[in-house]
Amino acid sequence: MIHVTLKDNALWARGHSGSGPRGQDILCAAVSILMEATAAALERQDRLLLGYFGNGFCSLITDGDCEILEVARQGVLLLEQHYGDYVKVKDLRTRRDSHARGTGSDPDHTGDGQRRRI
Numbered sequence: 001m002i003h004v005t006l007k008d009n010a011l012w013a014r015g016h017s018g019s020g021p022r023g024q025d026i027l028c029a030a031v032s033i034l035m036e037a038t039a040a041a042l043e044r045q046d047r048l049l050l051g052y053f054g055n056g057f058c059s060l061i062t063d064g065d066c067e068i069l070e071v072a073r074q075g076v077l078l079l080e081q082h083y084g085d086y087v088k089v090k091d092l093r094t095r096r097d098s099h100a101r102g103t104g105s106d107p108d109h110t111g112d113g114q115r116r117r118i
Contacts, residue, residue: 002031004076004089008065011038011072014057017086027086030079035060038072 005012013035017027035058042048042062050061062069073093080089 002027002087004031004080004087006073006076006089006091006093008093008095009063009069010059010061011035011069011076012057012059013076016056017083019083019086027079027083031076031087032058034072034075038068041068042066 002013002015002017013031016022017025017031019025019027032053036053039048039051039053039060042060043051045066045068047062047064047066047068048060049063050059052059060069060072076087076089077091079087
């Protein structure tokens, strides 16, 4: 099982999904590349305070909430939605977007196909 924790300025993932043999597990690969791509984008914008990868654990801490981190959050929430037997997400953010989880109405949706910018 991959366990992911979301915070306003951080993202942690640990474990292995067990959905395939080690080295061929597509869900582990999905989480890994999502975390690595996020770290690279944050580093490129000089927003990454801490990035650690190793031994089935990765940690990303930023200088504050940002769009790049939100893309990674939505990615892991979608993985949990589609592969909940292998990926579990603990959401500790102070403001949560219900869109990815499919839980109720989206307060940022304007109703005309557009998303409201905050």
